[in-house]
Amino acid sequence: MSKEYDVVIVGGGTGGYVAAIRASQLGLSTAIVEKNKLGGTCLHAGCIPSKALLKSAEVFQTAKHSEDYGILSTQVELDFSKVQQRKEQIVEKLYSGVQYLMNKGKIDVYEGTGRMLGPSIFSPMAGSISVEFTNGDENEVLIPKNVILATGSRPNTLPNLEVDGEKVITSDEALKMENLPTSIIIVGGGVIGVEWASMLCDFGVSVTIVEYSERILPTEDEDVSKEMHRALVSRGVEIVTGAEVLPETLQKEAEVVIEAQTSNGKQTFKGEKLLLSVGRKANTEGIGIENTSIELDRGFIMTNEYYQTKESHIYAIGDVIGGLQLAHVASHEGIKAVEHIAGRTSILMRSTDIPRCIYSSPQAASVGLTEEEAIDNGFQVKVGKFPFQAVGKALISGEESGFAKIIADKETDDLLGVHLIGPNVTELISEAGLAKVLDATPWEMAHAVHPHPSLSEVLGEAALSVDGKAIHF
Secondary structure, three states: EEEEHHHEOOOEEEEHHHHHHHHHOOOOOEEEEOOOOOOOOHHHOOOHHHHHHHHHHHHHHHHHHHHHOOOOOOOOOOOOOHHHHHHHHHHHHHHHHHHHHHHHHOOOOEEEEEOOOOOOOOOHHHHHHOEOOOOOOOOEEEEEEEEOOOOEEEEEOOOOOHHHOOOEEHHHHHHOOOOHHHHHHHHEOOOHHHHHHHHHHHHHEEEEEEOOOOOOOOOOHHHHHHHHHHHHOOOEEEEEOOOEEEEEEEEEEEEEEEEEEEOOOOEEEOOOEEEEOOOOOOOOOOOOOOOOOOOOOOOOOOOOOOOEEOOOOOHHHHHHOOOOOOOHHHHHHHHHHOOOOOOOOOOOEEEHHHOOOEEEOOEEEEEEOOOOHHHHHHEEEEEEEEEEOOOOOHHHOOOOOOOOEEEEOOOOOOOOEEEEOOOOOOHHHHHHHHHHOOOOOOHHHHHOOOOOOOOOOOHHHHHOOOOOOOOOO
């Protein structure tokens, strides 16, 4: 049995289902093949559930410190089962919403594993999709004019450090924990590691971060990295950088014990669990790449600026192509790919225009180049910084640490990068993102009127400070 489509999307995560909706809007007959649940990692094992847990951790801490706001509370307790229940309710509600959108767009959804076939009786070109249904029904072949691979990624691991799902876990298993550990070792101090460290610390877990690089958040601006380090340590998180974990030393008995090589020699770490947070690996296995001319680079599918692979009718988007592995990136790549399929003119997406967010406490967010990157790219830079401690709304909120940092080209005044750490900066960064897309200057950002009192004032003041004209600091 076979069926023809204009577009078949393999993978129904954020990138895949958004691409499907856009294809439907453009009048293209569309199908999605998804082996698990629509919404993918972001909805079920990433963005949404982790942020739900982070919100509960934030509320728990606010309640514990309610006396700071004049609210007296005699007893504040954490019911982690209800925290998990709330998380699941949010996920299910959004999952139902995605299913509704598929029905609304008349998008066919095949529940199973999609594998590309080579040239065959179905099509002279590679790319027909054989669907192996989850429920065991007989395979069906989909014959698309175009294919979009949106198979996403999974947590990476370290050689010889086996994940057992109990003592040694990844974020996938951490999200399903029924009970909190008393202590945890987090191997990896990148975005995911820092978010888990912040969350678990707020829940009362003793946390140690072991990071291979010389600083946590090594891809972020160094000033932001230093402030995050300071903030986490002040809350009790132990952070060891420049440390190479030695998998052969792993012991799993009553607790996890592992050693790491540091500049001061070997150091031993102990915890009830060990959480591996060392990046993500593209899901390219079992989807039939070997039946095509598609090329891989370090495990990721190679594409051009329109997300076409070596087979021009087969596109790839999202985590499976590497780059910035972010849900909002995958969504926009999906839209761009579909518009290219439909022959629409579309503005190409620049990586330096994409906001990056860290939902820890404090939050951090950025867009564009770091100061170091800007200098390495040959720019003569000028920098403005403004602290949240001089912003009235930050004091009202009870979160006055952190700052905004703006980097500009000294010669042209072009905006090169914006970096924030502090309260609600994952919401504030969109203003900087718009400024970046419009090639704004700090002068233009400063002359946008920011309401008072608001946290957004930090951006206006930071923009003024680029030229030494900040008002309140």
